[in-house]
Amino acid sequence: MIRTTAGGTIRRGGAWRALRPLLLERSTASWLAERGSLTRRLRKECERFELVLLRQVCARPLPDEAALLRLRPGQRAWVREVLLVADGRPVVYAHSVARAPSLRTAWRPLSRLGARSMGDALFEQREVQRGPIRVRHLRPGERLHRAASLAATRAPEALPALWARRSPFIHAAQALWITEVFLPPIAALGARRGGARAEAP
Numbered sequence: 001m002i003r004t005t006a007g008g009t010i011r012r013g014g015a016w017r018a019l020r021p022l023l024l025e026r027s028t029a030s031w032l033a034e035r036g037s038l039t040r041r042l043r044k045e046c047e048r049f050e051l052v053l054l055r056q057v058c059a060r061p062l063p064d065e066a067a068l069l070r071l072r073p074g075q076r077a078w079v080r081e082v083l084l085v086a087d088g089r090p091v092v093y094a095h096s097v098a099r100a101p102s103l104r105t106a107w108r109p110l111s112r113l114g115a116r117s118m119g120d121a122l123f124e125q126r127e128v129q130r131g132p133i134r135v136r137h138l139r140p141g142e143r144l145h146r147a148a149s150l151a152a153t154r155a156p157e158a159l160p161a162l163w164a165r166r167s168p169f170i171h172a173a174q175a176l177w178i179t180e181v182f183l184p185p186i187a188a189l190g191a192r193r194g195g196a197r198a199e200a201p
Helices: 038-045 063-068 099-103 110-112 118-123 143-153 186-191
Strands: 049-060 079-084 089-099 132-138 162-171 174-182
Touching: 038 049, 038 063, 038 079, 038 089, 038 118, 063 174, 079 099, 079 110, 079 143, 089 099, 089 143, 089 186, 099 110, 110 118, 143 162, 143 174
Parallel strands: none
Antiparallel strands: 049 079, 079 089, 089 174, 132 162, 162 174
């Protein structure tokens, strides 16, 4: 069970919600609250790490992402999707978006990432600031859930409800939004550390 320290419960489903200090009990809570590089932590938690680039294109973002980027209806954004694989098992589906013009200015280095880790690039730049983390429980049938399930299993309805988190990275007043969906095998990696309290602002 995932609880706030005040004794409340983070509701499953619904809108994105602010991340509170979480109590981890064989869950994905410590991953949701991770403020450092997720890629770096995964490398430490497994023997073999792999990043699979699914696509990196200009495309229509999700409706709520378009609102975050202040795009007009139908306007395209830069979209990057990757699958993070630990010891041969997909553990995270990551979906990132930014305004397309920012790939020629503030986020220009990201246009040349290819199959390299975005986390490595972001956390190496001191001028990049990370905003608050928000979380959500994705139900089967939701667009992000379908995309994550399809990427991990090639079957859009194969997985149960999944925890996801979203946060902005800001550089030169330009926002890059990263959404990470945690797949079931991530719990086994987190269990190696045992139950622990993880806090985030």
